[in-house]
Amino acid sequence: MKRPLLKIGELANLANVSQDTLRFYEKHGLMRPSARSEAGYRLYSAQDLQRIRFILSAKEVGFTLKEIEELLALEVTRDEKSCQDVKSLVDEKLATVTQRIHELQRIKKSLQSLSDACCGGDEPATHCTILEALSDHDAGSSLVGGKHHDLIK
Amino acid sequence: MKRPLLKIGELANLANVSQDTLRFYEKHGLMRPSARSEAGYRLYSAQDLQRIRFILSAKEVGFTLKEIEELLALEVTRDEKSCQDVKSLVDEKLATVTQRIHELQRIKKSLQSLSDACCGGDEPATHCTILEALSDHDAGSSLVGGKHHDLIK
DNA sequence: GTTGACTCTGGACCCCACTCCAAGGTTTAT
DNA sequence: ATAAACCTTGGAGTGGGGTCCAGAGTCAAC
Numbered sequence: 272m273k274r275p276l277l278k279i280g281e282l283a284n285l286a287n288v289s290q291d292t293l294r295f296y297e298k299h300g301l302m303r304p305s306a307r308s309e310a311g312y313r314l315y316s317a318q319d320l321q322r323i324r325f326i327l328s329a330k331e332v333g334f335t336l337k338e339i340e341e342l343l344a345l346e347v348t349r350d351e352k353s354c355q356d357v358k359s360l361v362d363e364k365l366a367t368v369t370q371r372i373h374e375l376q377r378i379k380k381s382l383q384s385l386s387d388a389c390c391g392g393d394e395p396a397t398h399c400t401i402l403e404a405l406s407d408h409d410a411g412s413s414l415v416g417g418k419h420h421d422l423i424k
Numbered sequence: 425m426k427r428p429l430l431k432i433g434e435l436a437n438l439a440n441v442s443q444d445t446l447r448f449y450e451k452h453g454l455m456r457p458s459a460r461s462e463a464g465y466r467l468y469s470a471q472d473l474q475r476i477r478f479i480l481s482a483k484e485v486g487f488t489l490k491e492i493e494e495l496l497a498l499e500v501t502r503d504e505k506s507c508q509d510v511k512s513l514v515d516e517k518l519a520t521v522t523q524r525i526h527e528l529q530r531i532k533k534s535l536q537s538l539s540d541a542c543c544g545g546d547e548p549a550t551h552c553t554i555l556e557a558l559s560d561h562d563a564g565s566s567l568v569g570g571k572h573h574d575l576i577k
Numbered sequence: 578g579t580t581g582a583c584t585c586t587g588g589a590c591c592c593c594a595c596t597c598c599a600a601g602g603t604t605t606a607t
Numbered sequence: 608a609t610a611a612a613c614c615t616t617g618g619a620g621t622g623g624g625g626t627c628c629a630g631a632g633t634c635a636a637c
Contacts, residue, residue: 280583290584291626299624310633312584321555328527333486336624342531347542347552358542361535368532374481375525378495382518389500389511399500402475433613443614444596452594463603465614489594 276306276314286323293323301326301340333371338364381405429459429467439476446476454479454493485524491517534558 283290293313296302302322304313322343329339342364345357381404388399436443446466449455455475457466475496482492495517498510534557541552 278584289626292624294586295625308584308633310584311586312633318555321559325555325558329531330624331486332524332527332531333484342554345538345554347538354542358539361539361542365532365535365539368528368535371485372525372528372532374485375521375528378482378485379518379521379525382514382521385498385500386511386514386518389507389514401495401498402471402478405478406474431614442596445594447616448595461603461614463614464616465603483594 276316277320279304279313279315282315282320282323285320286327288323288327296323296326296336299336299340301336301343377405377408380408384408429469430473432457432466432468435468435473435476438473439480441476441480449476449479449489452489452493454489454496530558530561533561537561 277285279290279293283293293302297304297313302319305316305319306314308314325343326336326339329342330336334342341360345361347354347357378401381401384404384407385401430438432443432446436446446455450457450466455472458469458472459467461467478496479489479492482495483489487495494513498514500507500510531554534554537557537560538554
C-alpha cells in the first residue's frame with residue numbers, strides 16, 4: 272500500500288510555504304513533484320515533503336538557493352572519479368557549517384548574558400548592549416570575524 | 425594615548441567589505457563613523473570595526489539587516505519600564521538562535537556521514553544523498569522542520 | 578450543468594542588499 | 608604644482624528570492 276500523493280495546496284500547507292514558492296523552486300531546479308496527474312496537476316510524495324522542509328531550514332540558516340541546490344545534488348557514488356570532487360565539496364560545506372555554528376554560539380552567549388542582566392538581575396546591567404557582551408566574552412580569545420583578510424589588490 | 429581613527433578604505437580592508445557597503449549600512453542606520461574629519465571624511469574607531477564585524481557575522485548566519493539593527497539597538501537599562509520589552513525581544517532572538525544552531529547541527533551530522541561514507545569508507549556508500557543521511561539520523565527523533573503549522577485561513 | 582474550490586502557465590512586479598557610476602573635493606608623494 | 612590615490616554625495620542599475628495577478632482548465636458537490 273503506497274501512500275497518496277499530495278496536491279500542491281496540501282504540500283504547501285504541510286510545509287508552511289506558498290504554492291507560488293513551490294513553483295518558483297521547481298522552476299529553479301530545487302525540487303520537482305514526483306508525478307503529475309492526467310490533468311497536469313503536480314503530485315508530491317512524502318520524500319518531496321522532506322525535501323521542501325530541508326530547503327526551508329537550510330535557507331533559515333543562511334544558505335542561498337544555489338548552495339542548497341548543491342547540497343541536494345551531492346551524491347556519494349562508487350565511482351572513484353567523482354568521489355574526490357564530492358568529498359571536497361562536502362568538506363567545504365562542513366567547514367562553513369561549523370563556522371556558522373560557532374558564530375551562532377557566540378551570539379547566543381551574549382544574548383544570554385543580556386537576558387540574565389536584564390530585570391531581576393541583582394547586578395545592575397553588567398553588559399548593556401550586545402556588543403559589550405560580546406567583547407567581554409571574547410576577552411583574550413579569538414577575534415570577531417577576522418577571516419583570512421586577503422587585502423583586495 | 426588614544427588610537428588613530430581609520431578612514432573608510434582602511435576599515436573596509438580590515439573588515440573585508442566594500443566601502444559602498446559601509447556607506448550603505450550607514451544610510452540604513454546600522455552604523456555611523458565615530459567622527460568626521462574637517463574635510464568630511466568618515467573616521468572609524470576600533471569599536472566601529474567590532475561593530476561591522478558583528479554585522480557581517482550575523483548576516484552570515486541568516487539575520488536580515490533589520491534584525492541586526494534590532495540586535496544592536498538592544499540596551500539593558502535600569503529603567504524598569506523598558507526592561508520587560510527588551511527581555512522579551514532578547515528571549516525571542518535567543519529562541520531563534522537556538523533553533524538555528526539545532527538545524528545547523530543536523531546538517532552538520534549528515535554532511536559528516538556523507539564525508540565518511542565517501543571514498544575510503546569501507547562500507548560502500550551507506551547514505552548516498554544528504555536527504556537520506558538526514559532521514560536516517562532522524563529516524564525516531566523529532567521531525568524535519570515541522571513548525572506550528574497553523575494552516576493559513 | 579452550474580457553482581466554488583482547486584490547479585495550470587506566463588508574465589509583471591516587489592523588496593532587499595548591495596554595486597556601480599559620475600562629478601567633484603582632499604591628501605600625499607614627487 | 609601636478610598627478611595619483613584617496614574621499615564625498617547622489618542616483619541608477621542589478622541579482623536573489625519571492626509574490627501577485629490574469630486567463631483558463633479541472634474536479635467535487637449540489
